[in-house]
Amino acid sequence: MKADPTTAGGSDVLIIGGGLQGLSSALQLARRGCSVRLLEADYCGRHASGVNAGGVRTVYRHMAEVPLSVAARTLWHNLADLVGENPGFVASGQLKLAETEAELERLRQRVEQLNALGYTHEELVGPEVVRELVPALTPNISGAIWAADDGYAYPYGVVTAFRHACERLGVIIHEGTPADRIERIGERWQVDTPSQRFDADFLVNTAGAWAGEFARQVDEPVPLEAVGLMLMVTTRVAPFVKPVLGATGRALSFKQFANGTVVIGGGLTCAADPVAGHGEVDMMKLATSARTVTDLFPHLRGIAINRAWAGVEGFMPDHIPVISASRTRPNLVHAFGFSAHGFELSPIVGQIVAELLLDGRSTQPIAPFAIDRFAAAPAAASPSSSQSLAA
Ligand SMILES: Cc1cc2nc3c(=O)[nH]c(=O)nc-3n(C[C@H](O)[C@H](O)[C@H](O)COP(=O)(O)OP(=O)(O)OC[C@H]3O[C@@H](n4cnc5c(N)ncnc54)[C@H](O)[C@@H]3O)c2cc1C
Structure with a gap:
């Protein structure tokens, strides 16, 4: 295979969405010729x-995503081998905090369920370990799940590294x-x-929040919804936390970058205008999230928000993506609808897409992500569960 890509828009593969x-x-796909x-x-x-x-999180994933997220995390740890340069992944670990005994019980049950399936990447830890990992945290923490090999990366740097690797090939x-x-x-x-x-043998639909239109054009309508997701970043403060932190009972994901700024998010949804291509920042919701941060780290009261x-x-x-061969057309693969946690999955998604197109099947368990799983389902509901959205 290798169509001459210099002729009139032709290639083996066309991908929609960068x-x-x-x-x-x-x-x-380029690595495979x-x-x-x-x-x-x-x-x-x-x-x-x-x-x-930039959260690289396996912790507290939807069960269907666990195998993919674990496989992706291995790739994150070796990303320089894949993209030829270090994209700045930091293996800081991630902590999922329980603020009450009831939350801790939920976390315990989760870890037991994972262990029964043979997964050991999420470890239940008590308040002493949490304090050792993050001494600045309020003492009112019941425990946590600790995922030592999780971390974070700078999103635009990762995009650029993938782009350069593509262009080199x-x-x-x-x-x-x-x-x-x-x-x-x-x-x-x-x-x-x-x-x-343009024309090609194979087509890939990775148009993100806009991918539903292409699914519709091939008679595979999906209840994909474009939703805004907010983040805010503080001014620089002295280093006080290394791991990425997430709450269990309320919306929070939280990390301090090396330059001292603190990025606060965790599935904070808002309205989106997909035609104009932006989300509408909701200040009231951001204020609630900021309060959660100061509950956990009282010394941050008074810190300024620099940007949102x-x-x-x-x-x-169902808050899990579509990663699926088309059911209506040959040589078409869809990968979209990552529902606030697709950054972590991205290294493995490319592998799955290439396998589906070139081998006709994937080595990963992707049945839960089939495009036709909504065939008889009602239209999309607005996401509201902060917990399942947390990035
Ligand atoms: C604020 C925020 C915080 C998040 N935090 C995390 C996190 O910490 N960890 C995590 O794992 N995930 C996180 N996510 C989710 C993650 O960023 C996404 O799941 C992932 O980036 C989706 O990648 P994508 O390629 O599918 O979509 P996108 O990055 O949206 O790319 C789709 C591309 O398709 C293009 N496109 C659209 N229509 C067309 C067309 N007609 N023709 C050509 N191109 C088209 C668009 O311009 C766009 O560039 C977060 C998301 C947001 C918004």
């Missing part, structure tokens, strides 16, 4: 992949090139954009 799932897919073109409506990393909280990236209409004509996919027509923003993310009603 977020991390699209770039990771492009990289894996395909000529790849990637169409990005704006610029790579403009949306969720470039503006997220000859992937042609067309920015400012929104795909409009997709159609299977004979043995090829044809994709129309305002400036040019909202990105647009695609949510599925």
